[in-house]
Amino acid sequence: MRLSVIGAGYVGLVTASCFAEMGNQVICIERDPFRVARLKRGEVPIYEPGLDTLLKAHLATEQLSFTSDLAEGVRDAEVVFIAVGTPTGEDGSADLSHVLTVADQLGRCLTSACLVVDKSTVPVGTAERVEQRINQRLAERGMTFRARVASNPEFLKEGSAVEDFMRPDRVVLGCADSDSREQLRRLYAPFLRNHERVLHMSVRAAEFTKYAANAFLATKISFMNEMAGICARLGVDIEDVRRGIGSDRRIGTHFIYAGCGYGGSCFPKDVRALIRTAELEGFEPGILRAVEARNALQKTLLVQALREHFNGHLQGRVVALWGLAFKPGTDDLREAPSLVLLDALLAAGARVQACDPVACSGVARRYEEAVTSGKLKLDESPYAAVGGADALVLVTEWKQFRQPDFSRIRGLMRMPVLFDGRNIYDPEEIVGHGFLYRGIGRPQAGHCKASAA
Ligand SMILES: NC(=O)c1ccc[n+]([C@@H]2O[C@H](COP(=O)([O-])OP(=O)(O)OC[C@H]3O[C@@H](n4cnc5c(N)ncnc54)[C@H](O)[C@@H]3O)[C@@H](O)[C@H]2O)c1
Known part of the structure; x- marks a missing residue:
């Protein structure tokens, strides 16, 4: 398939390189011209194991190319992935300015119908907003075709991102129509040859799933950090307790390590954004607030x-x-x-x-x-x-x-x-x-x- 990936950060670069590896023709669009220049020379601007090999290989085969010109980058695309940042905004919500800018840009330059896919982590309802924005701009230009927008949240982990993308635990697809669903299913089929792990759901459910996953993992960590605080006062070693509870399959061994707090580009901002979503809906997210407070203290x-x-x-x-x-x-x-x-x-x-x-x-x-x-x-x-x-x-x-x-x-x-x-x-x-x-x-x-x- 002819694909475009907008944003050459941790998610965009891995997505573009891995899709190229499966034989797709991929153009990655990045607004930072210095980053584009480096990528064109085969230099990976981030540290991610295995990424440089993929990048160099597919620059050489010309399956993968880079540009900072969005109009040029999406001209022939069948599917356009949005993988730009969604940092914490002033009120804790996800700052959607990059995503919505991309929607405007797409509406101003698309010349034929295509499927647009939100890979960025975005609050429920964002795909609808992106679709409206693109289609409004298309209508302003007198275009008669319309874009469809689906949600495909990304679950890769930095440090093993290429491996995670190539062998995903699951692929969550939130599509509003059967054509989009089928197109994305075909695109991901080579990654899921041994075992069908595509989860189809509504667009809104896909958007929420990503937040729920990160909030749950952050909760496990903060829970163990809280247990560690109590252990410290009782003269108990939290490591004994970790082994003791981790052997219970209902609890599991992952994400139950006490430590000096979680960081990164996802857990902190996604927990905050989910708190803000709940607040806006008039719901009190007591657990999420405690998770965040515990982590700040930790x-x-x-x-x-x-x-x-x-x-x-x-x-x-x-x-x-x-x-x-x-x-x-x-x-x-x-x-x-x-x-x-x-x-x-x-x-x-x-x-x-x-x-x-x-x-x-x-x-x-x-x-x-x-x-x-x-x-x-x-x-x-x-x-x-x-x-x-x-x-x-x-x-x-x-x-x-x-x-x-x-x-x-x-x-x-x-x-x-x-x-x-x-x-x-x-x-x-x-x-x-x-x-x-x-x-x-x-x-x-x-x-x-x-x-x-
Ligand atoms: N980093 C992770 O481990 C991870 C995992 C899963 C999901 N996510 C989500 O994926 C999204 C991207 O995260 P990231 O860590 O890759 O971000 P990032 O900041 O590393 O990369 C985003 C890139 O998009 C570029 N960009 C912004 N606006 C642009 C535009 N209009 N046109 C072209 N390029 C533009 C930026 O210059 C930047 O290089 C976020 O929503 C994040 O929550 C991240």
Whole structure:
């Protein structure tokens, strides 16, 4: 099929590349000309495993191309995907300005009927608004054909986005007519050869499904973080509790890890947008509010623990941070817990030595002044980051942080103190290396003795 994908971000780029991989002819339209120039040279502007291989392969086969000219990009399209951002607006709702701008642009340039598909996460009723906008503009131009708009929310996870797109758990299709349904079913058929996982539903139900999925996952995390807070006061290790409840198949093992809060481009904004949707409908979303409040608090726990440890004096302390991206496998920093920590530590006069395999350049751009003044050092080596540190804080559980050489680290640090923001370490083992260990919802373990370093 001839496809256009509007927006070359995490979702748009993966969608365009994976559809090209299945033999479709795909044009990806991005308003940022610098991004387009890089993509045309085969450079992937984000970190997403497997994406660069796909991109290079299909630039070479010419199955995939890029443009910043929307009219040119959609000229021959049979299906147009909208994959632009829907960030949090001023009142917490999803800011639809990018989506609605695209609708206007489409209405002004489409020259034949096509199916438009919302892949962006958008509140219930948005597809109807997009359809109205496009068709109003078409009518203004005297065009007699009309666009149809369907909803196909995306469930990929950053860090395994290509894999998720190629082998989806399910494909949710919200279509108002059988032609759209059939067209999208055919488009997704190659991804679902072993097992039929297409879920057909109304457009509005598809839009809501995406919010309900993210809100549920965020709720699981906040629930466990709340349990961790209670455990901490009772001297119970939340990790024992996690294993204890996760073995119950009704509960399951996923998304029940206590930690320093969820971030990213989806959970925080989608929970907020759903709260706002409920408010606008006069419904009190008590659970969602609690999920959000718990998460906001959770992101401050590591700072609180550091303050407590240093008796309120962070000025002049050297703190090593391991992990900056909001989760492993991505360079995405949107709403990352590390940013809350960085802001608080720098404001309190601490010096930060941070390390992340792929997110350092993004942090360097955000904290330019702190980097220039030497208050923030960024390094890709975890060992360089701990040199002379008074505390080490694990924020993002990248694989390379899971089994480091703690004897070496102890020798490099000024004080052997470890704050484990994701509970990935065995406290006994860490204490065995001479560290003081503090996790999230786990009893404190060990003592702090100044290192020889
Ligand atoms: N990132 C994820 O993991 C993920 C997963 C599922 C769903 N989603 C949803 O998908 C949508 C996109 O998310 P993302 O993370 O890819 O966003 P993103 O910010 O990474 O990318 C959006 C891109 O769209 C471009 N853009 C904006 N307006 C444009 C226009 N008029 N014409 C052409 N390009 C335009 C932007 O320049 C940007 O490059 C959001 O609604 C998000 O909630 C994201």
